Amino acid sequence: MNDNPFILEPYRSKELFCDREEETSRLIEDVENGRNVTLISPRRLGKTGLILRTFDEIASRKLKIKTVYADISSASNLDDFIRLLSEAVVSVLKENSKISKFFRSLGGIRPLISYDPVTGQPQVSITWQSSEDKAMTLKSLLTYLEGSGTTVLVAIDEFQQIREFQDVNMEALLRTYIQPLGNVHFIFSGSRKHVMSDMFTNAKSPFYESTIFMNLGKLDKAVYSRFITDMFNKGGKEIEPSDIEYIIEWTEDYTFYTQALCNTVFMISGDKVGRNDVNNAIVRILESNQDRFLEIRRLLTAQQWNVLTAVAREGSVSKPTAASFLRKHALPSGASVLRAINSLVDKEMLLSTTTPDGLTSYSVYNVFLSKYLKNI
Ligand SMILES: Nc1ncnc2c1ncn2[C@@H]1O[C@H](COP(=O)(O)OP(=O)(O)OP(=O)(O)O)[C@@H](O)[C@H]1O
Ligand SMILES: [Mg+2]
Numbered sequence: 001m002n003d004n005p006f007i008l009e010p011y012r013s014k015e016l017f018c019d020r021e022e023e024t025s026r027l028i029e030d031v032e033n034g035r036n037v038t039l040i041s042p043r044r045l046g047k048t049g050l051i052l053r054t055f056d057e058i059a060s061r062k063l064k065i066k067t068v069y070a071d072i073s074s075a076s077n078l079d080d081f082i083r084l085l086s087e088a089v090v091s092v093l094k095e096n097s098k099i100s101k102f103f104r105s106l107g108g109i110r111p112l113i114s115y116d117p118v119t120g121q122p123q124v125s126i127t128w129q130s131s132e133d134k135a136m137t138l139k140s141l142l143t144y145l146e147g148s149g150t151t152v153l154v155a156i157d158e159f160q161q162i163r164e165f166q167d168v169n170m171e172a173l174l175r176t177y178i179q180p181l182g183n184v185h186f187i188f189s190g191s192r193k194h195v196m197s198d199m200f201t202n203a204k205s206p207f208y209e210s211t212i213f214m215n216l217g218k219l220d221k222a223v224y225s226r227f228i229t230d231m232f233n234k235g236g237k238e239i240e241p242s243d244i245e246y247i248i249e250w251t252e253d254y255t256f257y258t259q260a261l262c263n264t265v266f267m268i269s270g271d272k273v274g275r276n277d278v279n280n281a282i283v284r285i286l287e288s289n290q291d292r293f294l295e296i297r298r299l300l301t302a303q304q305w306n307v308l309t310a311v312a313r314e315g316s317v318s319k320p321t322a323a324s325f326l327r328k329h330a331l332p333s334g335a336s337v338l339r340a341i342n343s344l345v346d347k348e349m350l351l352s353t354t355t356p357d358g359l360t361s362y363s364v365y366n367v368f369l370s371k372y373l374k375n376i
Contacts, residue, residue, distance in 0.1 A: 043348065142177050154186050155186070228262055310325070
């Protein structure tokens with residue numbers, strides 16, 4: 001049995017999930033008012049958790065909304081997309097008779113279903129004759145949801161992935177099929193900000209201005225710190241506010257990293273948590289990640305690694321080509337640093353954040369890696 005209250009998966013229950021009350025209510029309000037939402041945040045901040053929290057809230061309020069969750073991060077073409085969406089629908093339908101009816105509604109194709117022996121998750125396989133058939137299947141799938149008799153909320157997680165599809169213009173196709181739907185509403189969630197923004201705010205993109213935006217931020221520090229205290233207390237442990245503050249500061253109140261540190265502190269501490277427990281947990285985490293960090297080093301050029309280290313040492317850098325930054329970290333020309341920065345952003349090693357007044361700054365995406373780099 002696992003009694004550690006600090007979950008490391010996106011969502012388990014309301015009790016083990018911190019806040020996001022306002023966002024949850026807003027998402028429910030949006031679906032009730034027929035709006036589609038684009039949900040954006042950097043990775044590991046809590047998008048998937050928020051979606052699942054919202055679905056849970058919809059269920060516990062007994063609202064007449066069916067919820068479908070599809071993670072399309074592994075999709076590389078239209079086939080994959082249809083398969084993942086079908087599997088998501090099948091796992092909601094559960095009953096065999098309903099699944100058969102759903103499959104029949106997809107037209108001439110004969111999907112096969114099996115269940116993963118370990119997770120029990122449904123796996124659907126479909127064979128098509130032509131690519132027109134595929135598009136028709138997608139259309140039929142959405143028509144099936146539209147005619148299901150209730151409002152349906154479909155969350156497509158890692159939505160930016162559709163830009164990688166080579167076989168179809170997925171945005172145009174989806175937009176065409178989604179536009180006429182009145183009962184099916186969507187949450188399009190993703191972390192690649194520039195791709196997501198381009199899809200929804202570029203006048204040339206099919207999804208232009210078809211959704212409203214939710215930019216998910218960090219949890220409120222005071223609320224998160226109360227939550228952490230509660231979780232330790234419920235687990236029979238005491239912890240000083242100053243130690244919680246230290247945990248939150250060290251992990252830059254970045255949800256995944258804060259949860260991970262709290263999880264380890266909880267695991268290694270006794271009834272009374274002390275600063276030494278926190279420090280020991282930090283050492284453990286950095287040690288257990290070391291192989292991964294060395295692997296990253298191997299995959300980067302020396303220049304990229306040096307720039308990454310320099311950014312980590314600064315915490316956040318807004319002028320990476322400034323002479324003072326180059327000199328301080330013994331970096332060569334601004335142009336080559338800029339190249340390294342761009343490719344590190346592309347590899348999701350660096351996070352670029354732009355403030356409302358247009359100032360862009362860079363920080364190391366992975367907080368643990370950032371701390372590791374600071375110390376070497
Ligand atoms: N409100 C919350 N309360 C407690 N833990 C949370 C909360 N939100 C997120 N987490 C923690 O942070 C981790 C990352 O959250 P989640 O997977 O939802 O992020 P994400 O934005 O979907 O990330 P990605 O873009 O990589 O898919 C979760 O595994 C969980 O440990
Ligand atoms: Mg996610």
